[in-house]
Amino acid sequence: MHQYHNIQLFKADFFKALAHPLRIRILEVLSEGDKNVNELQSILGSEGSAVSQQLSVLRNKNVVYGLKEGTTVVYSLRDPLIKDLLAVAKQIFDNHLVDAISLLEGMRKEQ
Incomplete structure:
Protein backbone atom coordinates (compact mmCIF):
# COMPACT_ATOMS: atom_id res chain seq x y z
CA MET A 1 0.00 0.00 0.00
CA HIS A 2 2.82 2.36 0.95
CA GLN A 3 4.58 1.91 -2.42
CA TYR A 4 1.30 2.63 -4.24
CA HIS A 5 0.85 5.84 -2.23
CA ASN A 6 4.39 6.99 -3.12
CA ILE A 7 3.69 6.49 -6.82
CA GLN A 8 0.48 8.54 -6.54
CA LEU A 9 2.39 11.33 -4.78
CA PHE A 10 5.09 11.26 -7.45
CA LYS A 11 2.47 11.47 -10.23
CA ALA A 12 0.61 14.33 -8.51
CA ASP A 13 3.85 16.23 -8.01
CA PHE A 14 4.94 15.54 -11.57
CA PHE A 15 1.67 16.84 -13.02
CA LYS A 16 1.88 19.91 -10.77
CA ALA A 17 5.28 20.60 -12.33
CA LEU A 18 3.65 20.52 -15.77
CA ALA A 19 0.64 22.62 -14.75
CA HIS A 20 1.64 25.91 -16.37
CA PRO A 21 1.31 26.96 -20.03
CA LEU A 22 4.87 28.34 -20.28
CA ARG A 23 6.35 25.22 -18.63
CA ILE A 24 4.49 23.05 -21.17
CA ARG A 25 5.85 25.19 -24.03
CA ILE A 26 9.39 24.94 -22.60
CA LEU A 27 9.05 21.14 -22.50
CA GLU A 28 7.68 21.07 -26.06
CA VAL A 29 10.68 23.10 -27.26
CA VAL A 57 10.41 25.01 -11.17
CA LEU A 58 11.04 22.28 -13.77
CA ARG A 59 14.57 21.77 -12.42
CA ASN A 60 13.42 21.56 -8.80
CA LYS A 61 10.84 18.94 -9.78
CA ASN A 62 13.50 16.98 -11.71
CA VAL A 63 11.67 17.33 -15.03
CA VAL A 64 14.62 19.06 -16.75
CA TYR A 65 18.30 19.41 -15.93
CA GLY A 66 20.90 21.97 -16.87
CA LEU A 67 24.52 21.36 -17.82
CA LYS A 68 27.01 24.21 -17.77
CA GLU A 69 28.76 24.74 -21.10
CA GLY A 70 31.21 27.59 -20.64
CA THR A 71 29.19 30.53 -19.30
CA THR A 72 25.78 29.22 -20.41
CA VAL A 73 23.57 26.46 -19.05
CA VAL A 74 22.07 24.07 -21.60
CA TYR A 75 18.75 22.50 -20.60
CA SER A 76 17.53 19.00 -21.45
CA LEU A 77 14.54 16.83 -20.65
CA ARG A 78 15.32 14.55 -17.71
CA ASP A 79 13.42 11.75 -19.46
CA PRO A 80 12.74 11.47 -23.22
CA LEU A 81 9.35 9.88 -22.42
CA ILE A 82 8.11 13.39 -21.50
CA LYS A 83 7.97 13.99 -25.27
CA ASP A 84 5.57 11.00 -25.57
CA LEU A 85 3.49 12.24 -22.66
CA LEU A 86 3.03 15.63 -24.37
CA ALA A 87 2.09 13.88 -27.63
CA VAL A 88 -0.55 11.78 -25.82
CA ALA A 89 -1.94 14.92 -24.13
CA LYS A 90 -2.24 16.51 -27.59
CA GLN A 91 -4.08 13.42 -28.90
CA ILE A 92 -6.52 13.61 -25.97
CA PHE A 93 -7.09 17.30 -26.75
CA ASP A 94 -7.61 16.52 -30.46
CA ASN A 95 -10.12 13.77 -29.56
CA HIS A 96 -12.09 16.20 -27.39
CA LEU A 97 -11.99 18.74 -30.20
CA VAL A 98 -13.35 16.18 -32.69
CA ASP A 99 -16.11 15.25 -30.21
CA ALA A 100 -17.02 18.90 -29.65
CA ILE A 101 -17.12 19.63 -33.40
CA SER A 102 -19.31 16.61 -34.18
CA LEU A 103 -21.61 17.57 -31.29
CA LEU A 104 -21.94 21.10 -32.73
CA GLU A 105 -22.56 19.74 -36.22
CA GLY A 106 -25.24 17.43 -34.83
CA MET A 107 -26.94 20.35 -33.10
CA ARG A 108 -26.77 22.43 -36.28
CA LYS A 109 -28.49 19.67 -38.29
CA GLU A 110 -31.29 19.47 -35.72
CA GLN A 111 -32.08 23.18 -36.07
Missing part, protein backbone atom coordinates in the same frame (compact mmCIF):
# COMPACT_ATOMS: atom_id res chain seq x y z
CA LEU A 30 13.13 20.91 -25.30
CA SER A 31 11.47 17.85 -26.88
CA GLU A 32 12.93 19.05 -30.17
CA GLY A 33 16.43 19.36 -28.67
CA ASP A 34 18.53 20.89 -25.89
CA LYS A 35 18.50 24.68 -25.55
CA ASN A 36 20.00 27.39 -23.38
CA VAL A 37 17.94 30.18 -21.76
CA ASN A 38 18.60 32.69 -24.55
CA GLU A 39 17.50 30.19 -27.22
CA LEU A 40 14.38 29.35 -25.22
CA GLN A 41 13.62 33.07 -24.77
CA SER A 42 13.83 33.84 -28.48
CA ILE A 43 11.81 30.76 -29.51
CA LEU A 44 9.11 31.41 -26.91
CA GLY A 45 9.12 35.18 -27.35
CA SER A 46 9.03 35.47 -23.58
CA GLU A 47 11.06 37.50 -21.06
CA GLY A 48 14.19 35.87 -19.71
CA SER A 49 13.00 36.23 -16.11
CA ALA A 50 9.75 34.37 -16.87
CA VAL A 51 11.61 31.59 -18.69
CA SER A 52 14.23 31.30 -15.92
CA GLN A 53 11.54 31.20 -13.26
CA GLN A 54 9.68 28.34 -14.96
CA LEU A 55 12.93 26.48 -15.73
CA SER A 56 13.73 26.70 -12.04
Whole structure:
Protein backbone atom coordinates (compact mmCIF):
# COMPACT_ATOMS: atom_id res chain seq x y z
CA MET A 1 0.00 0.00 0.00
CA HIS A 2 2.82 2.36 0.95
CA GLN A 3 4.58 1.91 -2.42
CA TYR A 4 1.30 2.63 -4.24
CA HIS A 5 0.85 5.84 -2.23
CA ASN A 6 4.39 6.99 -3.12
CA ILE A 7 3.69 6.49 -6.82
CA GLN A 8 0.48 8.54 -6.54
CA LEU A 9 2.39 11.33 -4.78
CA PHE A 10 5.09 11.26 -7.45
CA LYS A 11 2.47 11.47 -10.23
CA ALA A 12 0.61 14.33 -8.51
CA ASP A 13 3.85 16.23 -8.01
CA PHE A 14 4.94 15.54 -11.57
CA PHE A 15 1.67 16.84 -13.02
CA LYS A 16 1.88 19.91 -10.77
CA ALA A 17 5.28 20.60 -12.33
CA LEU A 18 3.65 20.52 -15.77
CA ALA A 19 0.64 22.62 -14.75
CA HIS A 20 1.64 25.91 -16.37
CA PRO A 21 1.31 26.96 -20.03
CA LEU A 22 4.87 28.34 -20.28
CA ARG A 23 6.35 25.22 -18.63
CA ILE A 24 4.49 23.05 -21.17
CA ARG A 25 5.85 25.19 -24.03
CA ILE A 26 9.39 24.94 -22.60
CA LEU A 27 9.05 21.14 -22.50
CA GLU A 28 7.68 21.07 -26.06
CA VAL A 29 10.68 23.10 -27.26
CA LEU A 30 13.13 20.91 -25.30
CA SER A 31 11.47 17.85 -26.88
CA GLU A 32 12.93 19.05 -30.17
CA GLY A 33 16.43 19.36 -28.67
CA ASP A 34 18.53 20.89 -25.89
CA LYS A 35 18.50 24.68 -25.55
CA ASN A 36 20.00 27.39 -23.38
CA VAL A 37 17.94 30.18 -21.76
CA ASN A 38 18.60 32.69 -24.55
CA GLU A 39 17.50 30.19 -27.22
CA LEU A 40 14.38 29.35 -25.22
CA GLN A 41 13.62 33.07 -24.77
CA SER A 42 13.83 33.84 -28.48
CA ILE A 43 11.81 30.76 -29.51
CA LEU A 44 9.11 31.41 -26.91
CA GLY A 45 9.12 35.18 -27.35
CA SER A 46 9.03 35.47 -23.58
CA GLU A 47 11.06 37.50 -21.06
CA GLY A 48 14.19 35.87 -19.71
CA SER A 49 13.00 36.23 -16.11
CA ALA A 50 9.75 34.37 -16.87
CA VAL A 51 11.61 31.59 -18.69
CA SER A 52 14.23 31.30 -15.92
CA GLN A 53 11.54 31.20 -13.26
CA GLN A 54 9.68 28.34 -14.96
CA LEU A 55 12.93 26.48 -15.73
CA SER A 56 13.73 26.70 -12.04
CA VAL A 57 10.41 25.01 -11.17
CA LEU A 58 11.04 22.28 -13.77
CA ARG A 59 14.57 21.77 -12.42
CA ASN A 60 13.42 21.56 -8.80
CA LYS A 61 10.84 18.94 -9.78
CA ASN A 62 13.50 16.98 -11.71
CA VAL A 63 11.67 17.33 -15.03
CA VAL A 64 14.62 19.06 -16.75
CA TYR A 65 18.30 19.41 -15.93
CA GLY A 66 20.90 21.97 -16.87
CA LEU A 67 24.52 21.36 -17.82
CA LYS A 68 27.01 24.21 -17.77
CA GLU A 69 28.76 24.74 -21.10
CA GLY A 70 31.21 27.59 -20.64
CA THR A 71 29.19 30.53 -19.30
CA THR A 72 25.78 29.22 -20.41
CA VAL A 73 23.57 26.46 -19.05
CA VAL A 74 22.07 24.07 -21.60
CA TYR A 75 18.75 22.50 -20.60
CA SER A 76 17.53 19.00 -21.45
CA LEU A 77 14.54 16.83 -20.65
CA ARG A 78 15.32 14.55 -17.71
CA ASP A 79 13.42 11.75 -19.46
CA PRO A 80 12.74 11.47 -23.22
CA LEU A 81 9.35 9.88 -22.42
CA ILE A 82 8.11 13.39 -21.50
CA LYS A 83 7.97 13.99 -25.27
CA ASP A 84 5.57 11.00 -25.57
CA LEU A 85 3.49 12.24 -22.66
CA LEU A 86 3.03 15.63 -24.37
CA ALA A 87 2.09 13.88 -27.63
CA VAL A 88 -0.55 11.78 -25.82
CA ALA A 89 -1.94 14.92 -24.13
CA LYS A 90 -2.24 16.51 -27.59
CA GLN A 91 -4.08 13.42 -28.90
CA ILE A 92 -6.52 13.61 -25.97
CA PHE A 93 -7.09 17.30 -26.75
CA ASP A 94 -7.61 16.52 -30.46
CA ASN A 95 -10.12 13.77 -29.56
CA HIS A 96 -12.09 16.20 -27.39
CA LEU A 97 -11.99 18.74 -30.20
CA VAL A 98 -13.35 16.18 -32.69
CA ASP A 99 -16.11 15.25 -30.21
CA ALA A 100 -17.02 18.90 -29.65
CA ILE A 101 -17.12 19.63 -33.40
CA SER A 102 -19.31 16.61 -34.18
CA LEU A 103 -21.61 17.57 -31.29
CA LEU A 104 -21.94 21.10 -32.73
CA GLU A 105 -22.56 19.74 -36.22
CA GLY A 106 -25.24 17.43 -34.83
CA MET A 107 -26.94 20.35 -33.10
CA ARG A 108 -26.77 22.43 -36.28
CA LYS A 109 -28.49 19.67 -38.29
CA GLU A 110 -31.29 19.47 -35.72
CA GLN A 111 -32.08 23.18 -36.07
